Amino acid sequence: MPMLQTIGLNKRFGGLHVTNNVDLTLEAGEVHCLIGPNGAGKSTLFRLILGEHLPSSGAILFGGEDITGLKPFQRIRRGMSVKFQVPGIFKALSVRQNLEIAMQHHYPPAALGEEIDRLLAFLNLTADSTRLAGNLSHGQKQWLEIGMAVSLKPRLLLLDEPTAGMSPEETFATGEMVKRLNAEGMTVLAVEHDMAFVRQVAHKVTVLHLGRVFAQGSIDEIVANEDVAAIYLGQTTAHETAHEAAHA
Amino acid sequence: MDVGTLAFSALYQFGDAFAFLVLSACGLAVIFGMMGVINLAHGEFIMCGAYVTVSAAHAGVPLPLAILIGALVSAAVGALVEILIIRHLYDRPLDTIVATWGLSLIFTQGTLIVLGSTMAGVGTPFGSFTVGDYSYSLYRLVLCGMAVLVIAGLYALFNWTRFGVMARATIQVPHMAAALGIDTRLVYSLTFALGAGLAGLAGGLYAPTMTLVPTMGTTFIMEAFVTVVVGGADVFLGTAPAAAVLAVVKATMTSWYGQLAGQIGLLIAVIVVIRVLPRGISGFLLRERA
Amino acid sequence: MNALSRFFSRLEGPQTLGRGPGFWIGFLVVLAGACAYPLFSDGYTVGNTVYFFTWIFMALGLCLIWGYGGALSFGQTAFFGIAGYSYGILTINFGAAYGFTFVALLIAIGIAALFAALLGYFLFFGRISGVFLGIVTLSVTLVLERFMAQTAGPEWKIGAARLNGFNGMSNMPPLTVPWPGGDIVLFPDVQLYYVVLGLLVLVYLGLRILVNSPFGNVLVAIRENPERAEMLGYDIRKYQLGTFVIGAALAGLSGVLYTSWGQYITPSSMGMTAAALPIVWVAVGGRSDLTTTLVGTLTVLAVFQALTIHGSQYALVVMGIMLVLTVLLAPRGLIYALARLIARPFTKRQPGDA
Numbered sequence: 001m002p003m004l005q006t007i008g009l010n011k012r013f014g015g016l017h018v019t020n021n022v023d024l025t026l027e028a029g030e031v032h033c034l035i036g037p038n039g040a041g042k043s044t045l046f047r048l049i050l051g052e053h054l055p056s057s058g059a060i061l062f063g064g065e066d067i068t069g070l071k072p073f074q075r076i077r078r079g080m081s082v083k084f085q086v087p088g089i090f091k092a093l094s095v096r097q098n099l100e101i102a103m104q105h106h107y108p109p110a111a112l113g114e115e116i117d118r119l120l121a122f123l124n125l126t127a128d129s130t131r132l133a134g135n136l137s138h139g140q141k142q143w144l145e146i147g148m149a150v151s152l153k154p155r156l157l158l159l160d161e162p163t164a165g166m167s168p169e170e171t172f173a174t175g176e177m178v179k180r181l182n183a184e185g186m187t188v189l190a191v192e193h194d195m196a197f198v199r200q201v202a203h204k205v206t207v208l209h210l211g212r213v214f215a216q217g218s219i220d221e222i223v224a225n226e227d228v229a230a231i232y233l234g235q236t237t238a239h240e241t242a243h244e245a246a247h248a
Numbered sequence: 249m250d251v252g253t254l255a256f257s258a259l260y261q262f263g264d265a266f267a268f269l270v271l272s273a274c275g276l277a278v279i280f281g282m283m284g285v286i287n288l289a290h291g292e293f294i295m296c297g298a299y300v301t302v303s304a305a306h307a308g309v310p311l312p313l314a315i316l317i318g319a320l321v322s323a324a325v326g327a328l329v330e331i332l333i334i335r336h337l338y339d340r341p342l343d344t345i346v347a348t349w350g351l352s353l354i355f356t357q358g359t360l361i362v363l364g365s366t367m368a369g370v371g372t373p374f375g376s377f378t379v380g381d382y383s384y385s386l387y388r389l390v391l392c393g394m395a396v397l398v399i400a401g402l403y404a405l406f407n408w409t410r411f412g413v414m415a416r417a418t419i420q421v422p423h424m425a426a427a428l429g430i431d432t433r434l435v436y437s438l439t440f441a442l443g444a445g446l447a448g449l450a451g452g453l454y455a456p457t458m459t460l461v462p463t464m465g466t467t468f469i470m471e472a473f474v475t476v477v478v479g480g481a482d483v484f485l486g487t488a489p490a491a492a493v494l495a496v497v498k499a500t501m502t503s504w505y506g507q508l509a510g511q512i513g514l515l516i517a518v519i520v521v522i523r524v525l526p527r528g529i530s531g532f533l534l535r536e537r538a
Numbered sequence: 539m540n541a542l543s544r545f546f547s548r549l550e551g552p553q554t555l556g557r558g559p560g561f562w563i564g565f566l567v568v569l570a571g572a573c574a575y576p577l578f579s580d581g582y583t584v585g586n587t588v589y590f591f592t593w594i595f596m597a598l599g600l601c602l603i604w605g606y607g608g609a610l611s612f613g614q615t616a617f618f619g620i621a622g623y624s625y626g627i628l629t630i631n632f633g634a635a636y637g638f639t640f641v642a643l644l645i646a647i648g649i650a651a652l653f654a655a656l657l658g659y660f661l662f663f664g665r666i667s668g669v670f671l672g673i674v675t676l677s678v679t680l681v682l683e684r685f686m687a688q689t690a691g692p693e694w695k696i697g698a699a700r701l702n703g704f705n706g707m708s709n710m711p712p713l714t715v716p717w718p719g720g721d722i723v724l725f726p727d728v729q730l731y732y733v734v735l736g737l738l739v740l741v742y743l744g745l746r747i748l749v750n751s752p753f754g755n756v757l758v759a760i761r762e763n764p765e766r767a768e769m770l771g772y773d774i775r776k777y778q779l780g781t782f783v784i785g786a787a788l789a790g791l792s793g794v795l796y797t798s799w800g801q802y803i804t805p806s807s808m809g810m811t812a813a814a815l816p817i818v819w820v821a822v823g824g825r826s827d828l829t830t831t832l833v834g835t836l837t838v839l840a841v842f843q844a845l846t847i848h849g850s851q852y853a854l855v856v857m858g859i860m861l862v863l864t865v866l867l868a869p870r871g872l873i874y875a876l877a878r879l880i881a882r883p884f885t886k887r888q889p890g891d892a
Contacts, residue, residue, distance in 0.1 A: 076771035088766035350861030357854040473673040523664040
C-alpha cells in the first residue's frame, strides 16, 4: 500500500487552476522530491496534503485512509509532520523548549529530557540548547524546525525547501540528515530547488509545471529529459537553471 | 394602517439604523481597513466631534458649519494622537488597541473633569413630518442621506484622488510604496486623521439628537465594532453591506422588543457571522482573490 | 524531602520568573508578613485590603489568557458581573444557612465558566483571533452592562431577587462558614482576609503549576506561532477554549468575592471603564508572568486608591496615562522590567539572549 496517494486532485482559486488533476504516489520508504519552476503549484500541493487548503475535487489517501476532509492537526496525529519554508519555530522560547513542546506528548516525562538531548546532538544544537530560537543562525533555525518535525516520529516527513538560504556545506549536512532519517524508515516528500540536494537524497523526482505532473522518474531521467529542461526558461539543463533560481 | 404607511415606517426604521451604523463605523473601518489598527478611542473622537459642534453652535455658528468644525477638530486631534502614540506601535497592532484604550480613559475622564458631567445640547433641527398616523423626524432623513454621501465620498477619495492611490499602494505593499517615493508616514497620519475626522463627523451629526455626556462614545462604539467585525477589512465591500444587513436585524428587533433587543440581536448576529465567515463579509467577497 | 523538591520543581520553569531557594524563601517571608499583617492593623483596614485581593483573581485570569495564551480578551468583567449577579440571586433566594453561600459561590463561578465556554466556542472554533477577539469580547461586556442597566422595573426579578437596573443589587448575605455554635459570617474583616489570602496562595501556586506543565508549554507555543503549534498535532482551539474558561472562572471568583465583600453589585462593574482596569493592572505589571501580574495589580490598585482621595476621575486619567506610557516605553510591563533588572546580577547571562 502506498504511503501517500493523491487521486485526481484539483484546486482552483477563482479562475486560476493551481492544482490540475494531480495523481501523485509515494511508496513507503522513499525520498521523493517535488521540483518545478516558480508558480508550478508546488506550495499549493503541499498545503493540500497538509490540509491547510481543501481541494476543489479529488482525494488524498494516507496509508490507505481517506484524509481529504481532515484538519491539519488530525493529519499530524496520523503520522505526518512538516517543516515549512519560512522557519516556523517559537522564536521567543529556548531551543530546548521548542523541542519540549514538540515532544512532550510522545514520550513519558521521565524519558523526555534524554530524548531531547539525543535530538539536540543529531541536530548539532547541543551547545545552543538554552539560546532563544530567534537568535539562531538561519541554517540552525532550519535544523531546529526539521528536529521538531522529526521528533513527532512521523511516518511521512514533508519538507518545504529545507535548504532555502543555506550555504553549500549546510545544504550537504541537511542532506545527510535526511538520508539518516530515511535509513531509519521515514518516508520523505521534499519540495526543493537545489538540484545538488535533490541528487544527494532523492529516489524519485516529480516535476510539476502549471499545476500538472509534467514528468516523473529518477534524478538521472529527469536531468536527461529535454522537455523538463525546456520548461526551466528553455535553458540547457535543468540542473543549472534550477541552481541559479535557488540562489537568486 | 395601510400597506404604504407600513412600508414607509419599516423603511424609515431601516434607514435610521443604517445611517447610525455607517456613520458610527466608517471612521473605525477606515483606520482598521487601511492600517490594521483598532482604535478603541473611536468613541471619544465621536464625543469630541459632538462637543465641538455644540460649542460652536452655542457660539452662533450655523449648525452645518459647526458640524464641519467638529469633524476637523477631531481630525486634528487624530493626527496628533497618530504622531505621538500610534506611529510608534505599527509593528505591534495588539498593543495599539491597549494604548488607544488608555487614551479613551484619558479623554472620557478628562472631559468629565474639565467640562463637567453634562453639556447643554442644541435642539434637533427641521422638525417633523407625518405619514399616516405617525410623525417622523426630518433630521433622521438628513442623517440617512449623509451616510450615503459619506460612503460615496470615501469611494471617490480612495479611487479618484492622488491621496487615495497613495494610501492604497501603502496599505498593499508598504515597502514598495516607500521605495516608490511615497511618504508612508504621512499617509498613515492622514489616514488616521481621516478616520478620526469621520468619527467627529458622526458625533457632530448626532449631537443635536442626544444628550452630551463624556461617556457618550460608548453609545456608538458597540455598533461600530459590530459593523467592522461583520464587514471585515474593506470599507466599501465590507462596512456598507454589513451595515445594511445589520440594519435589518437591528430595525426588526428594535421595533419588536425595543432598543436593547436591537443591540442583543446585533451581537448575536455578529457571533453567528464570525462562526460562518471568520474574515467578515469583505473577506468572503474577496476570498477568491486571496 | 524528595517529594517536596519534586513539588517545587513543578512550580518552576521557563514560563515563570522566580526560581530556586532564594525566591521561595522570599515568597515565604512575604506570605508570613501577609499572615501577620492583621495583628498590626485594625479590622477596617484589613477589610479594605481584602478588597484589593478580590481583584487579583481576575487579573491572574487575564494574565493566563492574554499574557500566556496571547488572546486579547476584554470580556473579563462580563464574567465578573455574571458571577457576581448569580451569587446575589442565589443567596437572596436561598439564604446563607448550611454553608449555602459557598455552594452559591461554586454555582456562580460555574455559570460564568459556562457562559465563557459558549462564547469561547463561537470565537475560537470560528478561528477568531487578534483584534477581533478583543472587540467581540468587549462588545459582549458592553451589551451585558446595558442589559443589566435597564432592569430597573419590578418585572425584572428572579424569585425574591430584584435586579434593580442601574442601582444594582444589594443586601445579599456575605460568605458564611457553617460552624457548630453559630455560623461565622465573613464580613470584610480579619476572617475574610485569611480565607481570601488562602485562596490567593492556592490559585497563584496552581497557576504556576499549570503554566509550567505541558499544557502551559502548548499555550505559549500558540501565542508564539499558532500555525506551528497546530502542525505539531495540537488542536489549538481546545487549548484556547480551555484557557479562556479558566480565566473566566477566575474572573467569576473575583466577582463573587467582590459581591460578598460589599454585599453589592452594579451594572457599571461591567462597563467600559471597569473593563479597562484589569487591562491596566495586567499590562502595567507585566502580562507575561504571573508574579509580575500579581505584584503589578496590587501596586496599581494601591496607587489608584491613593489618588482616589483627590477624586476618582483624576485617578482614572492617571490609569489611562500609565497604560499608554507602559505600552510605549515598557511593553512587557513596568514591574516585569524592574524584576528583570533586579534579577540580572544574579543570573548568568546566556549568550545571545535578548
